Amino acid sequence: MTDSDLVRRALACAPTDLFIGGAWRPAMNGATFPVTDPATGARIADVADADASDAVAALDAACDAQRGWAATSGRERSEVLRRAFDLVISHTEELSALITLEMGKPLADARSEVVYGAEFLRWFSEEAVRVGGRTAPAPEGTLRILTASRPVGPCLAITPWNFPLAMATRKIGPALAAGCTVVLKPASLTPLTAAALVDLLHQAQAPAGVVNLVTSSHAGHVCGPLLADRRLRKLTFTGSTPVGRSLLAQASHNVLRCSMELGGCAPFLVFDDADIDQAVRCAVTAKTRSNGEACNAANTFYVQRGVVEEFTDALTQAFARLTLGPGLDPGVDLGPLVSSSQRQEVASMVDQAVAQGAVRRTGGVVPESDGYFYPATVLADVPPDAAIATSEIFGPVAPVVSFDTEEEAVRLADRTDYGLAAYLHTADLSRVARIAERLEVGMLSVNTGPISNAAAPFGGMKHSGLGREGGSEGIGEYLECQYIGLPR
Ligand code: NAP
Numbered sequence: 001m002t003d004s005d006l007v008r009r010a011l012a013c014a015p016t017d018l019f020i021g022g023a024w025r026p027a028m029n030g031a032t033f034p035v036t037d038p039a040t041g042a043r044i045a046d047v048a049d050a051d052a053s054d055a056v057a058a059l060d061a062a063c064d065a066q067r068g069w070a071a072t073s074g075r076e077r078s079e080v081l082r083r084a085f086d087l088v089i090s091h092t093e094e095l096s097a098l099i100t101l102e103m104g105k106p107l108a109d110a111r112s113e114v115v116y117g118a119e120f121l122r123w124f125s126e127e128a129v130r131v132g133g134r135t136a137p138a139p140e141g142t143l144r145i146l147t148a149s150r151p152v153g154p155c156l157a158i159t160p161w162n163f164p165l166a167m168a169t170r171k172i173g174p175a176l177a178a179g180c181t182v183v184l185k186p187a188s189l190t191p192l193t194a195a196a197l198v199d200l201l202h203q204a205q206a207p208a209g210v211v212n213l214v215t216s217s218h219a220g221h222v223c224g225p226l227l228a229d230r231r232l233r234k235l236t237f238t239g240s241t242p243v244g245r246s247l248l249a250q251a252s253h254n255v256l257r258c259s260m261e262l263g264g265c266a267p268f269l270v271f272d273d274a275d276i277d278q279a280v281r282c283a284v285t286a287k288t289r290s291n292g293e294a295c296n297a298a299n300t301f302y303v304q305r306g307v308v309e310e311f312t313d314a315l316t317q318a319f320a321r322l323t324l325g326p327g328l329d330p331g332v333d334l335g336p337l338v339s340s341s342q343r344q345e346v347a348s349m350v351d352q353a354v355a356q357g358a359v360r361r362t363g364g365v366v367p368e369s370d371g372y373f374y375p376a377t378v379l380a381d382v383p384p385d386a387a388i389a390t391s392e393i394f395g396p397v398a399p400v401v402s403f404d405t406e407e408e409a410v411r412l413a414d415r416t417d418y419g420l421a422a423y424l425h426t427a428d429l430s431r432v433a434r435i436a437e438r439l440e441v442g443m444l445s446v447n448t449g450p451i452s453n454a455a456a457p458f459g460g461m462k463h464s465g466l467g468r469e470g471g472s473e474g475i476g477e478y479l480e481c482q483y484i485g486l487p488r
Contacts, residue, residue: 006328007097007328009093010098010101012094013095013199014045014098015196015198016046018054020054021208022061022209027048031051032047033049035102035191037371039104044101047191048215052224054222055216055222058183059232061212062212063231065207065208065209066151066154069209070151074131075129078125078128078177080206081121081122081173081204084121085118085125088118088165088197091196092118095110096111096114098193098196099165102161102189102193103161103190103293105293105335106291106332106333106334107328109290113166117168120474123454124174124177124474127474131178131479132149134147143488144486145483149480150479150482151180151480152257153232153234154183155175155234156182156226157184157236158185158223158238158239158247159185159194160239161187162290162338162394164187168186171184173474178479179478180478182210183213185219186213186215187239188219194213198211198213227250228250234257234258234259236258236259248260257477258466261458261459261467262465263420263463264297264299264418265390265392265416265418266418267298267422268298268423274307274425278425279311279425280318281318282448283301283311286450287376288319288333288376289449291338292393292394293338293342295392296420296443297394300382300389303401308402312400315398316361316380320363322334324373324376334396336369337372339372343374353387356382356383357381357382357386358379358386359379359381360377360378361378361380362378364377364379377396377398383401384401392418414439419439419442419464420443420460421441421444421445423445424446432446440462455470
């Protein structure tokens with residue numbers, strides 16, 4: 001049974017207005033749009049539907065605050081972020097429930113997201129006081145070379161619905177630490193979690209204008225004018241590759257600094273010498289965490305022929321044990337997908353794979369329900385050239401493709417335009433080194449599951465993006481390097 005008191009407390013934490021210049025207010029034209037619960041299709045809130053004039057007002061506020069915020073000490077910025085970390089952690093239950101209500105992932109996954117997301121605030125509170133430069137003599141001895149780091153300036157942060165808290169803290173944390181101000185435009189499916197986070201940053205005493213929130217049901221109309229505005233200095237985006245591509249084109253006009261965290265299609269490689277029990281345990285997490293709606297989710301399982309039956313059987317049994325249901329209910333392992341269209345896409349991919357010769361081992365059938373549920377699905381004997389093997393699935397579906405040689409495995413794993421993450425299970429360390437050198441991916445997980453961590457650089461190669469979030473690399477995305485030359 002859903003805990004209705006928790007739902008009430010969660011919704012009470014999420015303002016439904018825009019946050020501009022340190023104050024909550026409705027959209028100028030009074031418009032709102034509904035937010036729905038994917039477990040039931042029911043409306044849970046109506047939030048302010050910003051238009052271009054609201055977005056420009058948010059950028060005005062960010063620009064007004066920029067100079068003052070950049071002039072604060074690293075320690076002051078650090079302490080705002082540290083207070084925000086404490087507040088997020090102390091609201092773990094409410095934020096988790098909001099995430100589950102808006103996008104469907106089970107409460108346990110939502111709690112993990114809150115902890116993961118909060119860590120970016122703590123990590124970057126620690127990085128804020130370590131921004132520096134370097135000094136060196138010019139080789140000819142004629143100059144003193146000094147470098148200084150300066151905040152890039154006002155940033156537009158656009159975030160997706162699948163990690164509505166963590167994708168925002170992964171951007172706001174380093175931006176604020178570096179001394180940048182932010183206009184946040186969250187996904188229209190998940191504005192409530194973003195609003196709750198912004199309210200906590202306000203409570204953490206982020207000065208007026210440093211973080212602004214613009215919720216909207218027409219993203220292009222609110223982001224377009226900001227990207228065209230010469231005062232904006234940076235675009236930081238997480239979302240799909242097609243939208244990212246179009247935003248990059250728009251950002252080129254004002255030569256914006258861009259950080260792009262885009263789509264993924266992570267191969268999960270299992271070799272004959274792998275520990276199969278461990279590989280299956282990791283496969284379940286890497287595939288079904290957050291309902292499989294994660295950019296770094298294992299997408300396609302490439303399994304060496306000697307262990308493919310054993311692996312597929314064990315994965316099928318593990319998937320068949322997972323409980324599908326409303327994410328707020330106790331004991332649920334898989335919640336609904338975020339929307340009816342998302343479920344339709346996943347179901348069509350599965351049907352098409354079956355038509356191409358794949359065999360459903362478990363799942364693969366849409367259940368009767370008002371919610372957008374899709375069961376954990378294992379597809380065996382998937383032809384290597386089936387579309388599902390090279391498309392971002394974004395659902396709890398595991399296509400298994402067999403291979404014979406390491407050469408073939410690398411070729412199959414590396415053939416897409418994506419290059420975000422890969423998973424590798426083998427007992428052979430020299431194989432790990434060989435494959436790491438050959439796969440064009442930003443992140444390689446070896447004999448384990450997902451490896452995201454605030455202290456590590458997250459990001460992709462090829463069409464999976466530009467730049468890194470987290471780690472000591474993350475803050476550099478929000479800093480300009482200035483070189484000062486002095487005579488010796
Ligand atoms: P999406 O459709 O690309 O949307 C992402 C964000 O962009 C949303 O806020 C969306 O607003 C906004 N947007 C859409 N069209 C826009 C436009 N013309 N101008 C400005 N903003 C626009 O992606 P999604 O479906 O929310 O998220 C899933 C995708 O994100 C997957 O491909 C996943 O791999 C990727 N992702 C990548 C990472 C990573 O770190 N690499 C992490 C998480 C997710 P609306 O909601 O209003 O459409």
